[in-house]
Amino acid sequence: MIYFAGTVAVKDSIFAGARCYIAARYQGRLLEQDQPVGLMTPPVAAIAPDEESVAPDKARWRSVRRPLTTLIAILVGWELLGRYVLTNHLFFAPLSEVAVAGVELWRSGELQIHIWVSFSELLEGVAAAIVFGIAVGIGIGISQRAREYSEIYITALYATPLVAVTPLLILWLGIGIVSKAAVVFLTAVFPILINTASGVRATDTQLIEVAQSFCATRAQIIAKVMLPAAVPFMLTGIRLGIGRGIVGVVVGELFGARAGLGYLIFTSGQTFDVPALFVGILTLAAMGVGLTFAAQLVERRALRWRRAVDMD
Amino acid sequence: MAPEHAASVEVEHLDMEFVARGRRQKVLADIDLQIAPGEFFVIVGPSGCGKTTLLRILQGLARPTAGRALVGGREVLGPGTDRGFVFQNDALYPWRNVTRNVGFGLELQGTDKREAAARAQAMIDLVGLRGFETYYPHELSGGMRQRVNLARALAIEPAILLMDEPFAALDALTRETMQQELLRIAAAAGTTVVFITHQIDEAILLGDRVAVFSPRPGRLKEILPIELKRPREAGVKQSAAFQAYVSRIAHLIGHSA
Numbered sequence A: 001m002i003y004f005a006g007t008v009a010v011k012d013s014i015f016a017g018a019r020c021y022i023a024a025r026y027q028g029r030l031l032e033q034d035q036p037v038g039l040m041t042p043p044v045a046a047i048a049p050d051e052e053s054v055a056p057d058k059a060r061w062r063s064v065r066r067p068l069t070t071l072i073a074i075l076v077g078w079e080l081l082g083r084y085v086l087t088n089h090l091f092f093a094p095l096s097e098v099a100v101a102g103v104e105l106w107r108s109g110e111l112q113i114h115i116w117v118s119f120s121e122l123l124e125g126v127a128a129a130i131v132f133g134i135a136v137g138i139g140i141g142i143s144q145r146a147r148e149y150s151e152i153y154i155t156a157l158y159a160t161p162l163v164a165v166t167p168l169l170i171l172w173l174g175i176g177i178v179s180k181a182a183v184v185f186l187t188a189v190f191p192i193l194i195n196t197a198s199g200v201r202a203t204d205t206q207l208i209e210v211a212q213s214f215c216a217t218r219a220q221i222i223a224k225v226m227l228p229a230a231v232p233f234m235l236t237g238i239r240l241g242i243g244r245g246i247v248g249v250v251v252g253e254l255f256g257a258r259a260g261l262g263y264l265i266f267t268s269g270q271t272f273d274v275p276a277l278f279v280g281i282l283t284l285a286a287m288g289v290g291l292t293f294a295a296q297l298v299e300r301r302a303l304r305w306r307r308a309v310d311m312d
Numbered sequence B: 001m002a003p004e005h006a007a008s009v010e011v012e013h014l015d016m017e018f019v020a021r022g023r024r025q026k027v028l029a030d031i032d033l034q035i036a037p038g039e040f041f042v043i044v045g046p047s048g049c050g051k052t053t054l055l056r057i058l059q060g061l062a063r064p065t066a067g068r069a070l071v072g073g074r075e076v077l078g079p080g081t082d083r084g085f086v087f088q089n090d091a092l093y094p095w096r097n098v099t100r101n102v103g104f105g106l107e108l109q110g111t112d113k114r115e116a117a118a119r120a121q122a123m124i125d126l127v128g129l130r131g132f133e134t135y136y137p138h139e140l141s142g143g144m145r146q147r148v149n150l151a152r153a154l155a156i157e158p159a160i161l162l163m164d165e166p167f168a169a170l171d172a173l174t175r176e177t178m179q180q181e182l183l184r185i186a187a188a189a190g191t192t193v194v195f196i197t198h199q200i201d202e203a204i205l206l207g208d209r210v211a212v213f214s215p216r217p218g219r220l221k222e223i224l225p226i227e228l229k230r231p232r233e234a235g236v237k238q239s240a241a242f243q244a245y246v247s248r249i250a251h252l253i254g255h256s257a
Helices: A010-016 A056-085 A095-108 A110-142 A144-159 A162-173 A177-201 A205-213 A218-255 A261-270 A274-302 B051-059 B098-102 B104-109 B113-126 B142-155 B172-189 B200-206 B234-238 B240-256
Strands: A019-023 A030-036 B009-020 B023-035 B040-044 B066-071 B083-086 B160-164 B192-197 B209-214 B219-225
Touching: A056 A095, A095 A110, A095 A274, A110 A144, A110 A177, A110 A218, A110 A261, A110 A274, A144 A177, A162 A177, A162 A218, A177 A218, A205 A218, A205 B083, A205 B104, A218 A261, A218 A274, A218 B104, A261 A274, B009 B051, B023 B051, B023 B219, B040 B051, B040 B200, B051 B066, B051 B083, B051 B160, B051 B192, B083 B142, B098 B104, B098 B113, B098 B142, B104 B113, B104 B142, B113 B142, B113 B172, B142 B172, B172 B200, B172 B234, B192 B200, B200 B234, B200 B240, B209 B240, B219 B240, B234 B240
Parallel strands: B040 B192, B040 B209, B083 B160, B160 B192
Antiparallel strands: A019 A030, B009 B023, B009 B066, B209 B219
16 A cells, blocks of 8 residues: 655654655655655555546546436437327327427427527526626625615515516516516516625625725725625526526516417417427527526636636 | 835834723733834734734724824824735735736726736746746645735835734745745845734744733733844754744743733
C-alpha cells in the first residue's frame, strides 16, 4: 500500500512519512526530491477502493447511457401500450401514430404557427417579468421602507395561483398574444422578484464594508457589490420564472386563443384527435427542456467565477 | 510612493463602548497613541482587547464614544482614501479576477482606466502575483488571496496601511513567507503601517514598536521599541534579543489575562 499525502506541517511530514518531497509554491515544481526520513511507521489499515470511482470518460458515458436507456424503455413501452393494451383510439395512440401526426402538422405548417405563438407569448411575458422583477427586486432588497410597505403582499401574490385571473385578462386584453403574455408575466415575475430581493439582502456584509472603506457611494455599493452578488439569485429566479411561465402559456391558451400549443391541445381534445393532442404535449415538453437547458448554459457562463462544485 | 507620502497617527483619550443585550460594555478605555510617519506599529493583545475596534475607528468604519483619532493631523470622521484597510479574511470580490480586485478602489475613485490598469499591474508585480492577473479568487491559495488583498489596499496609494490580523487564517509556512513579503513590500511602499496580531513573534518580527493591550476593557499596557536591525530575516527569531522580547511581551500579556 502506498500513501501519498500533502501537508504544510513540517513536523507531520517527518513524523508520518517515509520520504518527503518538497514542492515550490504556485506551479508546484519539486524543489527537493526524495528526502528519506526513516521513521517509517507501518500502515494502519488497507483502504478498499471505492466501487463507484471509475475513470472520468467512463463516468461521462454512463451519465448519457443511463437516462437514454430510460427514454428508450418509455418510448417502446408507449408503442406497445398503444398497440396491444389501450387499443381504443378515442383514448390513446401509439407513439408511431403520434409521430405521423407530428410530421403531418409540420408539413401543413400548422405546428410551426402554434410553436411560434406560444413561444412569443412566453418570451414577451418572461422578458417583461425579468425587467420588472429585477428592478423591483433590487428596490425591495435595498430599501427597508419599500420592504415594509410591500413584502407581505408580494408573498401573498406569490402564493396565489395567478392563472386564475386569466379569464379577466382575456376580457381586458383580447384573445390574442398580449393576454397570454400578461398571464406569463404574472406567473413568472414573483420568483424573479423575490429571488433578486433576497440576493441583494444576502450580500456579504464584509464585501460592503470593503467598498465603504474605499469610500464607495451608496450607488456604487449597489452597482458594484450588491448587484453582482445577487446575480446567481436572479438567474435562479429566471429559471423558475420560465418554468412557471410555460404553465401560464398553456392555461392562458386553454381559456381562449386562436393559436398556440395549448390551443392545439384543447381543440385536439375536443375532436378526439389523440395523436395531435400528444404532439402538442410533447412539443411543450421539448420547449420546457430546451429553455431550462438554455437558462442553465447562461448560468454556467455568467457564473464562471464560482467554484465548479457550486455549479453542479 | 515616497516615504514623505506617509502620514502620522494620533489617538487622544479614546473611549469606546458598545451596547450588547442591553448592557453597556467598554471595549477601549483611555487610549493614547502617537505613531510617526513611516513607522511600522504593531498592536498585540489577546482577543477581546479591542484592537480590531481601534483599527476600525482609525479607518472610519466606527466612531469612538469619546476622544478622537487623527490621521495626518486631521480627525477621522469617516473612511478616506488616505487609508488602506487589509481585512482579516481576505474579503475579495469573488466575481472579479485579480486585476479587477486590485483595481477596485481606483475604479471607485474614477481613476483613468489606463492609469488604473498600470497601477494595478504595478501592485500585482509588487506582491509577486505576476502571471495570475486573470485568476478568480477561488482559484488562488489563501496566501495568494492575502497578497491580492494587500495589493488592493496599496493600489490607492494610502498614506497609512491598516492591517487586521491579515495572516491569522494562513498556515504556518505561508504565514512566515507573507511576513517576509510584508517587510519587503512595506519598505518599498514607505507607508505608515498599523498592524494587529495576537501572535507575539509576528509582532516583534514586523514592528518598529509593539503596543501591548490588555483586555476588557482594552487598555494600552506598554509600548516596546523593537531594536532589531532591518532588514529582518526569519532567522532573527532564533536570536537571544528576539527571545528576550518574546518573554517580555508574554509576561505583559500573561499579567493582564
